[in-house]
Amino acid sequence: MSSDPGISAEAVQAALNTRSLRYLHEIDLHGGVRAAADALSINGSVISRQVAQLERAHGVALLERRGRRVTLTEIGASLVEHFRESQRRDAVMLAQLEDYRGLRRGRLEIGVGEGFVENLLATVLEQFSLQFPDIVVDLRSGATAEIVAMVRNDEVDLGLCAGGGSDPAIRARTFRAAPFCALVGPTHALAGERRIRIGQLAEHRLIFMPQRFGVQQYLDSIIRAARLNLTPAYRCDLFSAAQAIAAAGLGVAFMSTDAARQYLDAGKLVALEIDHPIAREFSSQVIRRVGRRLSPAAEFLWTQLVKAMQKRWSSGAK
DSSP, rough: OOOOOOHHHHHHHHHHOHHHHHHHHHHHHTTTTTHHHHHHHHHHHHHHHHHHHHHHTTTOOEEETTEEEEOOOHHHHHHHHHHHHHHHHHHHHHHHHHHTTTOOOOEEEEEEEETTTOOOIIHHHHHHHOOOEEEEEEEEEEEEHHHHHHHHTTTTSEEEEOOOOOOOTEEEEEEOOOOOOEEEEESSSSTTTTTTOOOGGGGGEEEEETTTTTHHHHHHHHHTTTTTOOOOOOOSSSSHHHHHHHHSSSSSEETTTTTHHHHTTSSEEEEEEOSSSSHHOEEEEEEEEETOOOHHHHHHHHHHHHHHHHHHHOOOOO
């Protein structure tokens, strides 16, 4: 029952509707009412009104402010999990209906890190498109942490990214990736080296990515292991920007040779092997949420991605 005697039982039931819970989910996802409204392209007052209605109907606080960030209370988080679980059940039922109907139309969403589309995903998608010509493939780019979050929250069916940390909600198949290297322009002072020690970089201008990127996490691990204190001259969240800066001779970038393949093949960048065990452990992974039942199309793509990564691993990434 509602704690407000002026609200009927029917109103309480109506308050717990999909729209209200979706707004609460978006607030949790984006970190605030305004950010959620921007993501949904609606007025923030609409979201605030729906949340306030939920709070009045059930006599609980769903949001609390911590500094500049709005977070969910414990009961608010429970409601969001209820919403997400309902969405998961609905997705499973829709997949079952699709199986029974034998339809092959629909949409497949994939979270993918930079460097994977040209050198791995594109070859797999060619075979996928022949098998499922009427499936729309929606590619969403992001850093490793963002792709893991997309998969965990069922925003995408599958993810393909640099190796990340362990998450109990994520099922991952991990494989050795193309070499993790330092990248410089052909005229850079280090361009004549084939292999470098991480300590050699202390006297050069460096190009870092944000910490949420898997490649930056590997680089940070190498720097910590070497007990160095390296600071960047540039920090950017696009591989293409880092490659362009390095190609101009302005600094040293760090990523896999796959991610920089176009620049390397064009002779605009030179890859330098980093002489450190962590660099040689660089990995990539294809991921899905534990317990999620994939559509036939998504299951097919998962299988093909795993096979392609196994083939690259067995032959050695070049």
